Amino acid sequence: MDIQKVTSELSLKRKIDNGTGEQRQAVISILADVENRGDQALHDYTKKFDGALLKDFRVSEEEIKRAYEQIEDSIVNIITEAAENIRDYHERMKSQSWIVTKPDGTMLGQQVTPLDAVGVYVPGGTAAYPSSVLMNVIPAQVAGVGRIVMTSPPNKKGELPAGVLVAANELGVDEIYKVGGAQAVGALAYGTETIAPVDKIVGPGNIFVALAKRExxxxxxxxxxxxxxxxxxxxxxxxxxxxxxxxxxxxxEHDRLASSILVTHSEELAYRVQKEVEQQLKTLPRRDIALASIENHGAIYVTESLEESVTVVNKLAPEHLEVATKDPHTLLGQIRHAGAIFLGRYSSEPVGDYFAGPNHVLPTNGTAAFSSPLSVESFVKKSSIISYSEKALIENASKIAAFARLEGLEAHARAVESRFKSKGEN
Known part of the structure; x- marks a missing residue:
């Protein structure tokens, strides 16, 4: 983990992984195959990539029952309590439809409508992620989404992790499919004989899932x-x-490509943290993954002052930002770009990952500079409401027609003026 002096020449650029040409072509091919062959394509890719030969993609009640047998009651209770915290937080985000009436009788407003169907992708691979189930499903439920579908890659036995199934069942998700990768994204987007299409796909995944979502x-x-x-x-x-x-x-420990950065104006802290990282790595179960991440994507930036540290943080626009200073709350107003901000010694990042309530699906790669965490707002759409009164149209028709003609759109102008022509003829 290199210690670097921050200089005015420090370049902090967003690195969007567009995949290789071979990866993009593979994803395009898989998506086209799923669109054309449906379930059979899913069977073939599940066997090829996951090593599982499945008779049925949909998770059965028996599988749910077996999952509970593998999970201690105390863990189920923790999942339930975490879900309650997450739901309480997201309930406070709900927005309402509204209408305002103007003195001339015009009514204007906005109608907030939940999406009809959403697909939640839960990653597999090197770890199981029940927390991803909670963070993606709960805001959709709070928003009022009618149908929530979950997909996740199975292991070679054709099974999903017990914790993932228990978390989904605790939330009442009953449409769960053992399908992963780009093929799962294709199934959710195009639909197959078994999986009906959805309106939105959420949830993290590997590079093939990311590229498929983009397609x-x-x-x-x-x-x-x-x-x-x-x-x-x-x-x-x-x-x-x-x-x-x-x-x-x-x-x-998440990923060999994960990034962990310390920004401080204390050289002593920088060196002591460097030594601590080396020491703690020795006993970490996922040492190989964490070491690769630290060596290739970890850094310690030493600045001249706390003010400069804040400037560097805002340039980085991180997914997770911890503020570990003497008085962290005084810096909150200066933090402009971060997906989630953790203030103080007792607000360790895993608190937000699992239990506090805010969503852990956050903008990455510096996109916190212009985007926000997954939320209830992610699962609704908004429609403008316009009910113009006769009085308002009489007053503004000539202005609207003139604006239309300024843009060369005569039919637009006539559409407004026709109201008065018809009235005169009657």
């Missing part, structure tokens, strides 16, 4: 093109080096 965007909506996980810790001399190191590694 089907427009036919359906997507949440974002998620990149590897990342954390930035803004710290001063009051921070505890062992805690900072532990939090950096909490992201590094």
């Amino acid at each position: 089907v965007f427009g036919l359906v909506d997507i949440d974002a093109i998620a990149g590897p996980s990342e954390i930035v810790i803004l710290a001063d001399e009051s921070a505890y080096p062992d805690e900072v190191a532990a939090d950096l590694l909490s992201q590094a």
Whole structure:
């Protein structure tokens, strides 16, 4: 983990992973195949990529029952409590339809409508993610989405992780399919004999899932093109080096491509954190993954002042930002770009990952500069309401017609003027 002095020449650019040409072509081919051959294509790709030969993609009640047998009641209770916290937080986001009436009788407003159907992709691979189930499903439920479909890649036995199934069942999700990768995205977008299409696809995945979501965007909506996980810790001399190191590694163990960065104006803290990271790596179960992440994508930036540290953080626009300073709340107003902001020593990033309530599906790759976490707003659409009164149209018709003719759209102008022509003839 290199310690670097921040200079005015430091370049912090967003790195969007567009995949290789071979990966993009593979995704396009898979999507076309799923669109054309439906379930049979899903069977073939599940056997090829996951090593599972399935008779039925849909998870059965028996599989749900077996999942509960593998999970301790205490863990089920923790999942339930976390779900309650997440639901309570997201309930506060709900927006309402509204209408305003003007003195001339015109009514204008906005109608908020939940999406009809949403597909939630839960990644598999190196770990199981029940938390992804909670974070993607709950805001959709709060928004009022009518149909929520979940897909996730099975293991070679054709099974999904018990924790994932228990989390889904606790939320009442009963349409769960053992399908992963680009083929799952294709099934959700185009539909197959078994899986009906949805209106939006959310949830993180590997590069093939990300590229597939990008390809089907427009036919359906997507949440974002998620990149590897990342954390930035803004710290001063009051921070505890062992805690900072532990939090950096909490992201590094996600993925070899994950990014963990410390920004501080304390050289002493920088060196002590570097030593702590090296020490803690020795006993970390996912050491190989975390080490690759730290060596290739980890950094410690030493600045001249706390003010400069804040400037660097805003340039990075991180997915997760921890503020580990003596008085973190005073800096909140200066933080402009971050997906989630964790203030103070006791707000370790995993608190947000699992339990506090805010969503952990966050903008990555610097996109926090212009985008927001997954939320209830992600699962609704809004329609403008216009009910113009006769009085208002009489007053404004000539202005509207003139504007239309300014743009060379005569039919637009006549559409307004026709109201008065018809009235005169009657």
